[in-house]
Amino acid sequence: MNTPLLIFNDNGIYCQQADVYIDAWKPVEKCIITHGHADHSRWGHKKYITHHNNVPIIKHRLGEIEVSGKEWGETFTINGVTFSLHPAGHIIASSQVRVSYQGEVWVFTGDFKTEEDGIAEPFELVKCHTFITECTFGLPAFKWTPQAEVFKQINRWWESNQAEGKTSVLFGYSLGKAQRLLKHLNPEIGRIYTHGAIENMTQVVRDNYSMPPTTRITRETTKEELKGTMVLAPPSAHGGTWIRRMVPYVTASA
Ligand SMILES: [Zn+2]
Structure with missing residues (x-):
């Protein structure tokens, strides 16, 4: 197997090929932020990258930070690794992160919800080789009223x-x-x-x-x-x- 595109280390979820983090929990140089909740968008990174609708949200929470906003599906390349953000459907402006390098595609969902809620951009299913996700209420035991x-x-x-x-x-x-x-x-x-x-x-x-x-x-x-x-x-x-x-x-x- 190739070197993994995303690993977990002491600072957060790390893409070593690009030298960039996703939702890092300790201050890092460059961090992609999936959404504005406090456990995902933390203070102290040098550079933030996130969906442009999330920019005002994290600025409101974190103050004056250096942040670049991206469109849904807009690709950006860091050290030869291509990234793009796709709606996660969790809250307004919440993203999944697609990471692509030498023909290998990984997706990290962050918090996500597959059901449309009328305000968050609807979840987009993104094809990939490796899928990293977190799930709180996904077990069949959880049944919700429509x-x-x-x-x-x-x-x-x-x-x-x-x-x-x-x-x-x-x-x-x-x-x-x-x-x-x-x-x-x-x-x-x-x-x-x-x-x-x-x-x-x-x-x-x-x-x-x-x-x-x-x-x-x-x-x-x-x-x-x-x-x-x-x-x-x-x-x-x-x-x-x-x-x-x-x-x-x-x-x-x-
Ligand atoms: Zn959240």
Whole structure:
């Protein structure tokens, strides 16, 4: 067998032929980033390469970094090794990385999801000789309610809370889950408010992804105006003082 195109070392997933890392967990010279979640896009690399829709996301998280954005399927060559990014369907702007060298093709998926969710670019199946993947909920034991049904339930839940004069508070991570929820909320039911962490991230990606309008909750936001609305908040807001002004409220986690 030829020398592997990707190996795992102390710093991360490494392509020795190109001298480049993918989603390195320690600071390295050059790193391809699959997506914006904190366990994949870490601070301290000299150069970042990622899909261009992920550029504003990681800049928002990591500050001023040197980053180059690529199109889906655009090839770029590093030390004779050809790379390209392909949609992973996990969250907005999440990529698989295709690595090709001397006729050998490897694909690293990063986090991925094969079912379309209406906002993340749909997963693309990429032919390869070697496939490296990570999988959390792939066992047949995991059976999920179809997404369309779940979103219908969420909107119905909101309507019934509203009818009772209650605020609906829906928890989801500020990158990925929050935008996916927002995309499927029905703004005809009422206003959608956001916790600052979610509002900031959502503003960063609005240029590239269309979503219903949101209103940031500030110190001035009154209990009265929140009544019957939907509030999107990160899980960390659960149980804190922030949520008290929403009384009476009902919560759910996505
Ligand atoms: Zn992820």
